Amino acid sequence: MKNVKKGWKEIPIGGVILEAGNASNYNTGDWRSQRPIWDEEKCIHCLLCYVYCPDASIDMEEEKMIGINYFYCKGCGICADICPKDAIELIPETKAIEAETKISERSG
Amino acid sequence: MVKKHVEVGTTAVAMAMRQINPDVVAAYPITPQTAIVQTFSQYVADGKVNTEFITVESEHSAMSACVGAAAAGTRVMTATSSAGLALMWEILSVASGLRMPITMINVNRALSAPINIHCDHSDSMGARDSGWIQIYSENSQEAYDNVIQAVRIAESEEVRLPVMVMLDGFIISHGIEEFKTLEDDEVRNFIGENKPKYSLLDIREPVTHGPLQLFDYYFETKRQQADAIYKSRSVIEEVSRQYEKLSGRSQPIIEKYFTDDAELMIIVLSSTAGTAKSVVNELRKDGLKVGLIKPRLFRPFPYFELAEALKNVKAVAVLDRSCSFGAQGGPLYIEIRSALYELVQKPLIKNYIYGLGGRDISLENIRSVYSDLEKIVKTGRVEKPVSYLGVRK
Numbered sequence: 001m002k003n004v005k006k007g008w009k010e011i012p013i014g015g016v017i018l019e020a021g022n023a024s025n026y027n028t029g030d031w032r033s034q035r036p037i038w039d040e041e042k043c044i045h046c047l048l049c050y051v052y053c054p055d056a057s058i059d060m061e062e063e064k065m066i067g068i069n070y071f072y073c074k075g076c077g078i079c080a081d082i083c084p085k086d087a088i089e090l091i092p093e094t095k096a097i098e099a100e101t102k103i104s105e106r107s108g
Numbered sequence: 109m110v111k112k113h114v115e116v117g118t119t120a121v122a123m124a125m126r127q128i129n130p131d132v133v134a135a136y137p138i139t140p141q142t143a144i145v146q147t148f149s150q151y152v153a154d155g156k157v158n159t160e161f162i163t164v165e166s167e168h169s170a171m172s173a174c175v176g177a178a179a180a181g182t183r184v185m186t187a188t189s190s191a192g193l194a195l196m197w198e199i200l201s202v203a204s205g206l207r208m209p210i211t212m213i214n215v216n217r218a219l220s221a222p223i224n225i226h227c228d229h230s231d232s233m234g235a236r237d238s239g240w241i242q243i244y245s246e247n248s249q250e251a252y253d254n255v256i257q258a259v260r261i262a263e264s265e266e267v268r269l270p271v272m273v274m275l276d277g278f279i280i281s282h283g284i285e286e287f288k289t290l291e292d293d294e295v296r297n298f299i300g301e302n303k304p305k306y307s308l309l310d311i312r313e314p315v316t317h318g319p320l321q322l323f324d325y326y327f328e329t330k331r332q333q334a335d336a337i338y339k340s341r342s343v344i345e346e347v348s349r350q351y352e353k354l355s356g357r358s359q360p361i362i363e364k365y366f367t368d369d370a371e372l373m374i375i376v377l378s379s380t381a382g383t384a385k386s387v388v389n390e391l392r393k394d395g396l397k398v399g400l401i402k403p404r405l406f407r408p409f410p411y412f413e414l415a416e417a418l419k420n421v422k423a424v425a426v427l428d429r430s431c432s433f434g435a436q437g438g439p440l441y442i443e444i445r446s447a448l449y450e451l452v453q454k455p456l457i458k459n460y461i462y463g464l465g466g467r468d469i470s471l472e473n474i475r476s477v478y479s480d481l482e483k484i485v486k487t488g489r490v491e492k493p494v495s496y497l498g499v500r501k
Contacts, residue, residue, distance in 0.1 A: 005324060005325070006328070007328065008327075008328035008329075008331040008332050008335075009332075011325065011328055011329065011332070012306070013207045013268055013305070013332060013336070014205065014206040014207035014208075014268070014306075014317070014329070015205070015206070015318070015319060015321050015325065015326075015329045016206075016306050016315050016316060016317055016319075017315065017316035017319050018306070018313075018315055020314050
């Protein structure tokens with residue numbers, strides 16, 4: 001999901017929010033300097049990371065972890081710290097972006 | 109029907125508030141404003157208004173309650189002075205940033221220290237960048253008229269900003285003068301029905317006021333605010349025109365007194381303009397080409413109108429009733445000097461700081477300013493750009 005930021009003539013006055021529940025559109029993921037990488041093979045689905053995550057960045061399906069939501073994840077690292085199996089590793093966001101760019105260049 | 113009254117200035121303001129009949133007034137007493145809310149609270153007690161009068165523990169709370177009540181969509185008023193305005197400081201920019209159409213009367217009083225209860229403009233000038241529209245009144249009549257117009261200006265769709273109406277502490281607030289009032293119906297029709305833009309109490313259209321905006325949106329919201337106060341100029345002019353039709357009293361953005369052929373000009377806010385006018389009358393009889401300009405607005409600043417009015421003048425004296433410590437001169441002087449920058453032929457300009465802490469400004473003081481201007485024109489230069497008028501050596 002890409003947020004297109006509005007110009008000053010397009011937003012309501014006084015910074016009011018007219019839409020209920022619009023915090024879900026807020027890309028807090030762009031604050032991140034460290035990126036948690038989930039190793040599915042090591043994960044025992046204890047869901048401690050889900051409980052401890054101060055945002056809502058652990059994606060689940062049928063009581064099992066299925067990944068990390070990078071749109072919201074601010075990279076605080078609590079999940080990696082609390083994981084009893086070291087299934088979550090923090091890497092610098094810049095390295096993660098570099099790796100992604102290389103992949104897209106190769107496939108492009 | 110026109111009704112004439114002979115009362116103190118605070119009563120003139122309280123009478124305007126009674127006619128406006130605001131939904132909410134939240135205020136804390138402070139000299140010399142106290143008599144406004146004291147008189148008004150009597151109207152509340154006597155059932156002459158339907159206002160919810162909120163007594164609070166400080167001016168910080170007074171302005172906070174005003175913001176909350178305005179966010180709820182009500183018509184809100186308050187009044188303060190000096191230290192009270194200073195204590196509101198944090199919430200002043202909340203009120204303007206949230207675009208709350210609050211009307212506040214500030215009875216100008218010096219800031220401490222030394223502690224002082226008398227008039228100067230250091231309180232409201234200190235709040236000149238708070239995002240409020242600022243209107244200055246020369247006398248009780250203008251204070252009455254400005255308060256009524258302020259409600260219309262603040263609530264207009266294009267503006268939605270808080271408005272501060274000033275009158276000089278004691279000189280006007282506690283001086284007895286004659287003034288005329290409109291009929292209650294005329295005032296109520298003029299200000300019209302309050303139509304809140306985003307009411308917190310409207311459960312059909314839920315809204316959040318005051319959320320966090322960081323580097324992604326704060327700047328856009330402030331850009332909008334700058335546009336709103338810029339555009340308020342034309343709204344203020346239109347409201348004045350309509351008010352003139354109703355009251356017969358003209359209140360232009362800048363009042364020009366014998367300016368057409370004037371070579372020596374004084375520019376001053378509020379009650380001192382009245383003193384200066386009598387000196388102009390006197391010197392005009394002697395054939396001197398003297399004039400006076402009284403800006404009614406300080407925010408938004410009428411820089412275009414002032415530059416236009418000063419383009420053929422030889423020398424200008426700007427009288428400031430406050431000190432901007434460490435600046436190049438008083439707040440009014442700095443603004444006017446800047447307004448003149450675009451002129452090809454600029455008048456000579458001098459600043460006088462006067463009347464701090466209620467120091468009287470006499471006819472003799474004003475005469476001395478005009479005679480200084482004469483000398484400046486003769487020599488073609490301003491030796492001391494900033495002087496202190498009426499201070500002991």
